[in-house]
Amino acid sequence: MKKILILNGPNLNLLGRREPTVYGHRSFDDFLDELRQHMEGRAELTYFQSNSEGALIDRLHEAGFGEVDGIVFNAGAYTHTSIALADAIRGIETPVVEVHISNVHQREEFRHHSMLAAACKGVICGFGLDSYRLAIEAMI
Ligand code: DQA
Numbered sequence: 603m604k605k606i607l608i609l610n611g612p613n614l615n616l617l618g619r620r621e622p623t624v625y626g627h628r629s630f631d632d633f634l635d636e637l638r639q640h641m642e643g644r645a646e647l648t649y650f651q652s653n654s655e656g657a658l659i660d661r662l663h664e665a666g667f668g669e670v671d672g673i674v675f676n677a678g679a680y681t682h683t684s685i686a687l688a689d690a691i692r693g694i695e696t697p698v699v700e701v702h703i704s705n706v707h708q709r710e711e712f713r714h715h716s717m718l719a720a721a722c723k724g725v726i727c728g729f730g731l732d733s734y735r736l737a738i739e740a741m742i
Contacts, residue, residue, distance in 0.1 A: 603646055604742050605670040608634070608734060610651040611658055611678035617703075625703050626730055633731045637738075645738055655680055659690045666694025672741035673698045674734055681706075681716050691721040699737040702727035 610630065613620060618629035630651070638647055648670065650661050658677065665673060675698050680687055691698045698721070705728030706713040719725050726737045 603644065604672065606645050606647050606738055606741060607661075607665045607670045607673045608647055608649045609658065609661060609665075609673055609675045609677075610649075611676060611680050612653040613678050614676060615651050615653065628731060630731075633734075637735060640735065641738060645742060647738075655684060655686060659686060662687075662690040662694055662698075666690075666696040668695070670696060672696060672738075674701055674737040674741065675699065675718070675722070676701045676703070676734075677718055681718055682712055684717055688717045688721045691718060697723040697741070699723050699741055700725040700727075701733045701737045703730055703733055704728065 614630065617625055618627055634647070634649055641647060652658050652661070658680070662673065673696055677684065677687055677700070681700065681702070700716060700718050700722040716725065724740060726733045726740065729736060
């Protein structure tokens with residue numbers, strides 16, 4: 603059984619309430635219950651969300667040397683700006699898959715570039731919350 607950390611960045615605590623036409627009506631906690639059931643026997647999921655870049659870096663460092671087998675990371679808007687998160691991903695041993703709920707390539711131009719993608723094992727975006735499940739399947 604694989605241990606997977608799901609890591610969510612800024613504003614993703616507001617899922618279900620935040621821009622529902624883009625991100626949907628479902629809270630992440632509700633989705634996570636279903637995802638845990640779906641993955642039963644195949645993956646053990648731990649979850650961490652922070653709005654702070656530093657807290658995300660600290661969690662990557664903690665998890666990235668053996669605590670888990672893989673990290674599924676939605677860095678929110680830090681995806682497009684953060685050299686520090688890219689360096690953290692490069693600095694750890696555990697593979698990271700970048701995910702996005704929305705198809706960032708259909709949106710504003712500033713969302714088309716990811717600072718993190720080149721440091722990640724792969725990228726999944728545009729499938730709504732199912733992007734997380736697909737990333738976990740890929741990781742397994
Ligand atoms: C997002 C896309 C980002 O551009 C945005 O800043 C987010 C969410 C997504 O999951 O679609 O906060 O990462």
